[in-house]
Amino acid sequence: MGIRKHGALGDGAGQVAAATHPPATVPDGLMDAFWAYESALTDNDLDALDRLFAPGPTTLRGDANGLLVGHDRISAFRHARGGGPRRRIVEVHVQPIDMSHALVVAVTEFAHGGRGLQTQLWKRTPAGWAVTAAHVAQPAPALDTRIWRVVGDPLIPATGAGPLSGHSLAVKDLYAVAGHRIGAGNPAFLAAAPIQPRHAAAVEALLAAGADLRGIARTDEFAYSLAGTNVHTGTPPNPKAPHRISGGSTSGSASAVSLGHATIGLGTDTGGSIRVPAAYQGLFGFRPTHGSVSTAGLLPLAPSFDTVGWLTRDALLLAAVGDVLLPDSAVRPFGEVVVVPELLALAQPDVAAAVETRVGGWAPRESWDLPDLPAWLTAFQTLQAWEAWQAHGGWLATRLHTLGADVRGRFEAASDVGEDDAAQAAEQVAAARIRIRELVGDRLLVLPSASSVAPPLGQVPPEVRQATMQLTCLAGIGGLPSVSIPTTTADGLPCGVCLVASPGRDRDLLHLTAELPTVSVRPWLRDG
Amino acid sequence: MGIRKHGALGDGAGQVAAATHPPATVPDGLMDAFWAYESALTDNDLDALDRLFAPGPTTLRGDANGLLVGHDRISAFRHARGGGPRRRIVEVHVQPIDMSHALVVAVTEFAHGGRGLQTQLWKRTPAGWAVTAAHVAQPAPALDTRIWRVVGDPLIPATGAGPLSGHSLAVKDLYAVAGHRIGAGNPAFLAAAPIQPRHAAAVEALLAAGADLRGIARTDEFAYSLAGTNVHTGTPPNPKAPHRISGGSTSGSASAVSLGHATIGLGTDTGGSIRVPAAYQGLFGFRPTHGSVSTAGLLPLAPSFDTVGWLTRDALLLAAVGDVLLPDSAVRPFGEVVVVPELLALAQPDVAAAVETRVGGWAPRESWDLPDLPAWLTAFQTLQAWEAWQAHGGWLATRLHTLGADVRGRFEAASDVGEDDAAQAAEQVAAARIRIRELVGDRLLVLPSASSVAPPLGQVPPEVRQATMQLTCLAGIGGLPSVSIPTTTADGLPCGVCLVASPGRDRDLLHLTAELPTVSVRPWLRDG
CATH class of the missing domain: 3.90.1300.10 (Amidase signature (AS) domain)
Known part of the structure; x- marks a missing residue:
């Protein structure tokens, strides 16, 4: 049920299609939602990002600055930060669970250097696929200049x-x-x-x-x-x-x-x-x-x-x-x-x-x-x-x-x-x-x-x-x-x-x- | 379906029980497996860790050093590193998917300072609960002394x-x-x-x-x-x-x-x-x-x-x-x-x-x-x-x-x-x-x-x-x-x-x- 794709180095952001192997096991529409999310991140399309994260108080988003619990806090965080760093996807692994749930683990590569990792649990909702939990890791800077x-x-x-x-x-x-x-x-x-x-x-x-x-x-x-x-x-x-x-x-x-x-x-x-x-x-x-x-x-x-x-x-x-x-x-x-x-x-x-x-x-x-x-x-x-x-x-x-x-x-x-x-x-x-x-x-x-x-x-x-x-x-x-x-x-x-x-x-x-x-x-x- | 528990600061490693709210939604045996994994980490019990990660080539484990794909590579990594840093769990969030699958997101606190985040997809297998994907984040050091x-x-x-x-x-x-x-x-x-x-x-x-x-x-x-x-x-x-x-x-x-x-x-x-x-x-x-x-x-x-x-x-x-x-x-x-x-x-x-x-x-x-x-x-x-x-x-x-x-x-x-x-x-x-x-x-x-x-x-x-x-x-x-x-x-x-x-x-x-x-x-x- 694992799926892997290396993006060629010359590919642009968001241009790497996920190879699906075996294709039948990936639920319908999941990869479209995954790439829609990537595009929304690139464009800092806050409405699309809000829509692609599941509503409610149990949705999770964690990174090196801590774990945010609930769609509202996640949305507020995104509105405050003014866009994430430019990145592209270089590897995608999908673990389908059933027709309505799948885990997607992606290796990201940042325009300013280094690679990161993103783990998302996706759920099919009446309004379409949405992330219920995301764990995002970026490469650490040379030093934390806040400290x-x-x-x-x-x-x-x-x-x-x-x-x-x-x-x-x-x-x-x-x-x-x-x-x-x-x-x-x-x-x-x-x-x-x-x-x-x-x-x-x-x-x-x-x-x-x-x-x-x-x-x-x-x-x-x-x-x-x-x-x-x-x-x-x-x-x-x-x-x-x-x-x-x-x-x-x-x-x-x-x-x-x-x-x-x-x-x-x-x-x-x-x-x-x-x-x-x-x-x-x-x-x-x-x-x-x-x-x-x-x-x-x-x-x-x-x-x-x-x-x-x-x-x-x-x-x-x-x-x-x-x-x-x-x-x-x-x-x-x-x-x-x-x-x-x-x-x-x-x-x-x-x-x-x-x-x-x-x-x-x-x-x-x-x-x-x-x-x-x-x-x-x-x-x-x-x-x-x-x-x-x-x-x-x-x-x-x-x-x-x-x-x-x-x-x-x-x-x-x-x-x-x-x-x-x-x-x-x-x-x-x-x-x-x-x-x-x-x-x-x-x-x-x-x-x-x-x-x-x-x-x-x-x-x-x-x-x-x-x-x-x-x-x-x-x-x-x-x-x-x-x-x-x-x-x-x-x-x-x-x-x-x-x-x-x-x-x-x-x-x-x-x-x-x-x-x-x-x-x-x-x-x-x-x-x- | 979200579940959250702050550990009191005086609690020892692995001593924080997950509160389950509502308890009925957490699949049987999942939290036991989660805590068994924590104990195995603490003890660097390699056999138990191997057992609690799903066998096969699609199992994933990622951290700041990259993504390991396949049970064998994950096992080899663990055998080479000689134990992880001492830590305890301070928050646990469970997203049950069905009776055989759940996502567990935990905030960890390290004995040497700082907090981390761990996301695990658990699956019930014939041999018991096992992790099919884990994303582990630790606090970055002051500087990467390798560089x-x-x-x-x-x-x-x-x-x-x-x-x-x-x-x-x-x-x-x-x-x-x-x-x-x-x-x-x-x-x-x-x-x-x-x-x-x-x-x-x-x-x-x-x-x-x-x-x-x-x-x-x-x-x-x-x-x-x-x-x-x-x-x-x-x-x-x-x-x-x-x-x-x-x-x-x-x-x-x-x-x-x-x-x-x-x-x-x-x-x-x-x-x-x-x-x-x-x-x-x-x-x-x-x-x-x-x-x-x-x-x-x-x-x-x-x-x-x-x-x-x-x-x-x-x-x-x-x-x-x-x-x-x-x-x-x-x-x-x-x-x-x-x-x-x-x-x-x-x-x-x-x-x-x-x-x-x-x-x-x-x-x-x-x-x-x-x-x-x-x-x-x-x-x-x-x-x-x-x-x-x-x-x-x-x-x-x-x-x-x-x-x-x-x-x-x-x-x-x-x-x-x-x-x-x-x-x-x-x-x-x-x-x-x-x-x-x-x-x-x-x-x-x-x-x-x-x-x-x-x-x-x-x-x-x-x-x-x-x-x-x-x-x-x-x-x-x-x-x-x-x-x-x-x-x-x-x-x-x-x-x-x-x-x-x-x-x-x-x-x-x-x-x-x-x-x-x-x-x-x-x-x-x-x-x-």
């Missing part, structure tokens, strides 16, 4: 043997890597950037501890976003939440770790840029006590809040990186965990429920009266904006047009922040820092890492961003170490449980995370 | 605008690229190599003409092979001839061009290292007149024969690169084409037939008495070996153990070539050069680019290599420009038609190639 600017095997080898030997590092494009430029997610900045003579301190330390440097990973422009949607290079994929944003600004490093391209994602967290992609992608992420890990060789965003952070798929490795980068300290257990209903309530119900499930019914709730939280966030954002303009305004003043709309808007607003506004914001931040540190005390604060699961590709709703930043700014303002631990909503989407501790308790937090069971927080406490 | 050592977006941007603007360059890892080391396909050599302060002359010229440098591509060790089977980094894929070797030594550049990772593959041709991968992969490849393109910044193999060569998917681009790299010359048409039956006879029948078909019945045959061809090849190989040891013996003398067996054997033999042997070989080569140039005259010699299609992965049969080298050494010894033009055997596999011209007629050869029709050589001659 990476440059990548190697390795790009830079480890300079020593140590606890990170065998691991690989995705470095956010804000860190100096000797022999390379810093691109900061902006092509104009990259083109003007000097080649770095030496590695950033954190990069140097990780290489010395045995990690190979796999590559330089994408970032939101100047790290001034939590979305990961770089207008120049696209949104890195989120494998556990397909067709949703990656989270940022440590977007490329996060996707690299999610996909297994690297085991350690080095990034930064100013206002949530480690914790948000960790939550959205189901990774472990760590933001250290402000000032505890050297930022030498790091392009600043807002030095009052900037931290060196990292992401992994594994809590033990998260701690191992901390052992390399953090100052020494004696490990001691935490005395108390606290869950604050007012903070849980900032998250959407699915995420709040997932955090509660992860925490269990046991951890004590403590109501915090946080009337000033919106004002704290505003002060944080004002001071961040001021510092960001201090850092980049000189270069950006004549180059705001090179930025994507979101980041441009933020920098334009930043350019309007006056010195007095900044001074007042700094005072508010200092007061809030004291208050947040008092509230947390020597306890372990549990809150959602972000207010939602990863939003679908497209604009992030402003209220979602605002709620996420109210959650993330607590550690940012407090200068507190925090870890994001992956969990899952009832729908199976990744989200994060964030643990925040008092300053300097970074290693305690990491070691506790490495010993966490997968079900409840109860055993987190040694003396609880 | 690339380092790759970027771009790695090095063009330094000018020109005829190659918009094109991208894969550079064989024998050329100096400023800021990078030369690796020569050998990890020990790479580790000891200095960072290059400037680009090789050919790289510099191509960047200035507008091409971006995409990356540094794999080569056989020290370019001393025609296979492409680097023992350290594997064999680059050959998309038009899956599960066959790439050809070498310009293996990575060739695969990069085949896959559309780059549009121009820069390589070298000493004894066929451009023409052989061009033939095996269905590309255009060019070897210039010896000495006509600067080899400054190129790691030598055998300077008497080394040339800068290039590969493209398109004859116009092949010529455009020549316009950048070659000395100026007035274009004039060729007077005569000659096909030599004794050279055609060196190729296997499928390749000889494909060359004859491409040439057409028209081009004149001319019998050449070539009793000395084997001796010419031996002299070529002896001088090549002597020069290769002069170039690399100092470094390799204590490091032969770092080489793969084939290349090691060649260098060991090279270390035994005495100065007298080399001098005698040089005399024979000089005499042969005169004779070959006389035979070709001002005509266009047509011969097979290689003696066979790409051999299947594994050892290249020595007689195939020997016959190929008898064909390729003619241009090598003659120092003659030659182009390999892609064609196809009756089985649909790529092979090459080689045109060889007299010294200095490089541009004529390229311009003629760019104007070739796809069917016959007749219109090649302006005055014919």
